[in-house]
Amino acid sequence: MALIQNSIPVIDLSPWTCRNSTVLERGHVVAAIRDACTEYGFFQLIGHGIPLEDQQKALECAKMFFDLPIGEKLELSMKNAMGECGRGYERFGGQVLEEGKLPDAKEGIYIGDEIPSSSPLAGKFLQGPNMWPNLPSSQFQTPIMQYRAKMLQLAETILTILALGLPYGADVFNDFMQSPVANLKLLHYPPNESKDRLGAGAHTDFGCLTLLLQQPHSTGLQVLSPLTGTWIPVPSVPDHYVVNIGDLLDRWTGGRYRSTVHRVVNVGREDRYSIPFFYHGNLATEMRPLDGSECADAVTVEDHIRGKFRKSYEMDEKVASK
Numbered sequence: 001m002a003l004i005q006n007s008i009p010v011i012d013l014s015p016w017t018c019r020n021s022t023v024l025e026r027g028h029v030v031a032a033i034r035d036a037c038t039e040y041g042f043f044q045l046i047g048h049g050i051p052l053e054d055q056q057k058a059l060e061c062a063k064m065f066f067d068l069p070i071g072e073k074l075e076l077s078m079k080n081a082m083g084e085c086g087r088g089y090e091r092f093g094g095q096v097l098e099e100g101k102l103p104d105a106k107e108g109i110y111i112g113d114e115i116p117s118s119s120p121l122a123g124k125f126l127q128g129p130n131m132w133p134n135l136p137s138s139q140f141q142t143p144i145m146q147y148r149a150k151m152l153q154l155a156e157t158i159l160t161i162l163a164l165g166l167p168y169g170a171d172v173f174n175d176f177m178q179s180p181v182a183n184l185k186l187l188h189y190p191p192n193e194s195k196d197r198l199g200a201g202a203h204t205d206f207g208c209l210t211l212l213l214q215q216p217h218s219t220g221l222q223v224l225s226p227l228t229g230t231w232i233p234v235p236s237v238p239d240h241y242v243v244n245i246g247d248l249l250d251r252w253t254g255g256r257y258r259s260t261v262h263r264v265v266n267v268g269r270e271d272r273y274s275i276p277f278f279y280h281g282n283l284a285t286e287m288r289p290l291d292g293s294e295c296a297d298a299v300t301v302e303d304h305i306r307g308k309f310r311k312s313y314e315m316d317e318k319v320a321s322k
């Protein structure tokens, strides 16, 4: 039984990627990630190999985008009512992550893989097209896409490790990792004076795995400890990624890996920027219980994510029409 503490574990990935590490050291990484995901559903990652300058550049891109005039941002609005293309601009207050609460005091833009329009996947659920702002590509599109590619690699590394922490074989996620849907979301929480309104209401993430980059030294992220039922603050530490399990993996693993409630309380005069990377995986994958137990109604990854998306964006329409 791990010591109950008011912080989420910090895990160093470098023994995994370092060529000189021993089997034992690599095994410790697998065990640490498994335990963190079993107990907390959250951990902080260091030694991940994403250069600091790429992180800074991505956050600068976020700021550059949100500084654009509102008219320019609205032109990039997520195309259909439920945002099913999964790309483009989510206006301030455009999402309700916590049922019954005021819409989130944040704005965002989803950016994913560039899928050629000739591909049968183009325009399908969460598959675009990307909506690019009128900024020089060398300053926005190129660094963001390079950053996304690195996040994808890192997510795949973590999933490989997560597979090793389960008793279902090292290849259990191999098919799921083919042609994955995995989207960045640049987020901006403007200064917020209202104590009744959260930056992001209490929620669990929809997908498989989230890798979160927070602007250094920002505060606001809180994780509801599954061990104590109290909110654990996760202030941002430079070069630390926050990694968490989403509902999809919780459901698929029968709760072995936990999807934990979290929120952003951004009350004050500061702007806050963050960039989650949501790894959803191959949408056609059927989530049959990994332990092999019978299941009459296995849903696909797409059905699962679609339901979650509909809920958080449809609720916004209900609130807006009140």
Ligand SMILES: O=C(O)CCC(=O)C(=O)O
Pocket: 187, 200, 205, 212, 214, 221, 262, 263, 264, 274, 275, 276
């Ligand atoms: O901005 C953050 O720190 C967290 C955002 C988040 O939880 C989400 O978008 O799902």
Ligand SMILES: [Fe+2]
Pocket: 203, 204, 205, 262
């Ligand atoms: Fe989240």
